[in-house]
Amino acid sequence: MTAYAIILAAGQGTRMKSKLYKVLHQVCGKSMVEHVLSQVKELEPDQIVTIVGHGSEKVKETLAGQTEFALQKEQLGTGHAVLQAEKILGQKQGLTIVVCGDTPLFKAATFKQLMAYHQKKRAVATILTAAAPDPTGYGRIIRDQTGDVAKIVEQKDATTQEAAVHEINTGVYCFDNRALFQALHQITNQNAQHEYYLTDVIEIFNRSKQTVAAYKMADFNESMGVNDRVALAQATALMRQRINRRLMENGVTLIDPQTTYIDADVQVGADTVIEPGVVLRGQTVIGRDCLIGAHSQISDSLLADHVTVTASYLEKAQMDYGSDIGPYSHLRPQAKIGPAVHIGNFVEVKKAQIGKGTKVGHLTYVGDATLGQHINVGCGCVFVNYDGVGKHHTNVGDYSFIGSASNMIAPLEIADHAYVAAGSTVTDDVAAHDMAIARGRQVNKKGYYDRYPVAQAAKKAAESEKSKK
Ligand code: UD1
Ligand code: CA
Numbered sequence: 001m002t003a004y005a006i007i008l009a010a011g012q013g014t015r016m017k018s019k020l021y022k023v024l025h026q027v028c029g030k031s032m033v034e035h036v037l038s039q040v041k042e043l044e045p046d047q048i049v050t051i052v053g054h055g056s057e058k059v060k061e062t063l064a065g066q067t068e069f070a071l072q073k074e075q076l077g078t079g080h081a082v083l084q085a086e087k088i089l090g091q092k093q094g095l096t097i098v099v100c101g102d103t104p105l106f107k108a109a110t111f112k113q114l115m116a117y118h119q120k121k122r123a124v125a126t127i128l129t130a131a132a133p134d135p136t137g138y139g140r141i142i143r144d145q146t147g148d149v150a151k152i153v154e155q156k157d158a159t160t161q162e163a164a165v166h167e168i169n170t171g172v173y174c175f176d177n178r179a180l181f182q183a184l185h186q187i188t189n190q191n192a193q194h195e196y197y198l199t200d201v202i203e204i205f206n207r208s209k210q211t212v213a214a215y216k217m218a219d220f221n222e223s224m225g226v227n228d229r230v231a232l233a234q235a236t237a238l239m240r241q242r243i244n245r246r247l248m249e250n251g252v253t254l255i256d257p258q259t260t261y262i263d264a265d266v267q268v269g270a271d272t273v274i275e276p277g278v279v280l281r282g283q284t285v286i287g288r289d290c291l292i293g294a295h296s297q298i299s300d301s302l303l304a305d306h307v308t309v310t311a312s313y314l315e316k317a318q319m320d321y322g323s324d325i326g327p328y329s330h331l332r333p334q335a336k337i338g339p340a341v342h343i344g345n346f347v348e349v350k351k352a353q354i355g356k357g358t359k360v361g362h363l364t365y366v367g368d369a370t371l372g373q374h375i376n377v378g379c380g381c382v383f384v385n386y387d388g389v390g391k392h393h394t395n396v397g398d399y400s401f402i403g404s405a406s407n408m409i410a411p412l413e414i415a416d417h418a419y420v421a422a423g424s425t426v427t428d429d430v431a432a433h434d435m436a437i438a439r440g441r442q443v444n445k446k447g448y449y450d451r452y453p454v455a456q457a458a459k460k461a462a463e464s465e466k467s468k469k
Contacts, residue, residue: 002094003115004177005045008081009033009101010053010072015228021055023101024062025232028239029263029281031062032226035104035239041066042108043097043115049085050101077195078171079187082180090181095119098180098198100171102226104235105242110222111172114215118174123213124205125179127152128172130220137227138168139199141214149214150206152199156192167216169199170223179210239264269305293326301331304339317349320356338373352383355398368410369394378404378422385410397432 013022023033033050040048048067052059053075060069070084082098089096095118097111110128118126127149129141139152140162152169153162183201191197205212217223226232243264244257251270254260261279268274269288277295280286284298287305292298298314307319310326317331325331325343332350337343341354344361352366355373360366364377368385371377375396384407385391392410396402400414403422408414412429419435420426430436449455 001119002092003043003045004089004092004094004096005040005043005048006082006085006089006096006098007033007036007040007048007050007067007101008078008098008171009059010051010056010081010084011075011078011102012054013102013227016232017229021058022226024055024058025226027104027226027232027236027264028243030265032104032235033059033101034062035264036099036101036106037063037066039106039108039111040097040099043111045097046094047089047092049088051081051084053081077189077193078198079184079196079200082198083184083196086181086184089177092177094177096175096177096180098173098175100225103171103223104226105222105224105238106170106172107222110217113217114172114174117215118213121213122211123174124176124210125202126174126213126215127202128170128174128223129167129214129216130170130223131166131216132168132220133166135163135166135168138225139171140165141167141169143167149202149212151203152197154191154193154197154199168220168223170217171225172223173198175201179205287321296326368392369396369408371396372398372400372416374398375400375402377402378406380405382407383410384408 009023011022016022016025024031027035049070050063050067051070051072053072056071068088070088072081072084095115097115114126114128132138137155139154140158142150142153142162142165144150180201183204186204187196187200189196202212221238224231224235226235240261243262244254244260247262247268248254252268253273256276259276260274263281266280266284268286271288272286272290274292275294278292279297281299283300286303287307289305290303290307293310295311296309300316301314302318304319304321306322308324312326312329314331316333317335319337320339322339323337323341326345328345329343329347332348334351335349336353338354338356340357342359342361346363347360348365350367352369354371357373358371358375360377362379364381366383368391369383381402383394394408394410394412396414397416397418399416400418402420403424405423406420407425409425409427412426414420414430415432417433418430421435421437424436424438426436426438
């Protein structure tokens with residue numbers, strides 16, 4: 001069967017009250033139109049045409065390489081939008097599925113059911129409908145006495161009687177491609193919104209006695225159209241439930257799915273436990289047997305198996321097998337944490353590689369550095385990477401020891417088995433098996449305490465304490 005798909009994504013979305021183009025608003029980390037396109041692609045149509053208009057450059061950029069585009073210069077309605085695909089598809093023979101870019105919850109399986117039903121009915125047009133608990137805002141499916149679809153009436157054009165109908169147009173249709181474009185040339189904009197409605201082709205087909213069918217889907221929620229921010233939040237909540245459910249079915253423990261926020265493309269391995277308040281974003285991939293502790297946020301990062309994250313923030317970072325981090329640490333882009341590495345609390349790592357078994361336990365900044373294996377970095381160390389103009393790199397070799405409160409002034413080479421004494425500010429390279437000590441020698445000055453005002457104050461306090469007794 002030859003099949004084509006048209007995605008409508010040119011409408012302005014005024015009800016969103018946004019400078020961002022409607023179909024680019026995100027639902028669980030992915031724009032609505034990307035959700036739609038990903039499901040349409042599963043149908044493997046011969047061609048996909050996306051209708052773009054306002055902000056078309058951004059939409060094209062988002063969907064580049066996955067669909068053809070047709071420009072709708074003025075947004076004159078959904079019928080006018082589909083007509084913009086005529087140059088590409090108008091002469092083709094086959095079936096065309098039309099989907100809106102603002103219905104992010106549709107599943108490919110539903111589209112497939114619609115297409116199968118359309119073929120079974122040998123219809124020229126098949127409408128995907130649903131029973132809406134509250135049909136406000138949707139086009140209503142008006143059936144005749146025999147139960148066949150007579151027409152679709154938009155909310156704004158509906159009589160009170162029509163408005164009372166709960167069966168709605170989901171905005172998804174299957175058409176005979178040629179018949180679709182022929183009918184589109186006959187629609188007018190004589191309606192409440194002065195728009196060319198795609199939905200008007202139904203009446204046209206009926207007038208010419210061509211078969212119109214309707215396939216009623218079971219789950220109205222899946223068909224939800226997003227026109228404002230309230231619906232955006234509702235769609236996001238439904239999508240989140242779906243994502244969380246899929247992960248749990250695949251063996252991931254979510255302690256509290258209600259407060260676990262995971263983007264659509266995130267992958268998590270079996271037997272990983274995710275605690276409340278966790279946010280997993282973008283293209284994050286998490287292995288098996290990990291523990292993602294409460295209130296951690298992880299974006300576009302790669303975690304191997306047996307990794308533990310405790311209340312930490314990771315972005316574009318990697319953690320290898322058996323490593324752990326937190327609480328309250330921050331991995332920034334290009335942080336590569338090796339296997340069995342321990343990153344403790346209040347540590348920031350940026351553009352740095354940390355080798356197997358190395359420990360960075362407390363209050364440390366590691367930026368632009370390569371640390372080898374089994375190094376111990378003490379508390380409060382700074383890899384001083386920036387001189388006000390450029391960034392410089394530090395290397396630390398295997399089995400070295402960096403004492404607490406040390407500054408490594410880059411560029412710097414500290415070899416294997418080297419030692420940096422606590423409190424050092426290291427400016428020169430350190431050779432293997434050497435120790436660098438770079439700090440002022442301590443001098444104790446006899447009786448100096450009494451010279452300072454603090455001594456007077458202490459004396460007074462002691463006296464007043466005495467008089468109270
Ligand atoms: C549309 C349907 C309505 C259905 C609802 C389902 C029409 C006339 N109405 O109404 O029956 O119940 O969807 O969600 O079709 N668009 C364009 N160009 C335009 C206008 C719209 O590309 O000139 C695109 C929009 O970007 C959007 C889609 O078409 O993705 C639907 O447009 P929208 O204005 O949201 O239509 P609804 O009023 O929701
Ligand atoms: Ca809509």
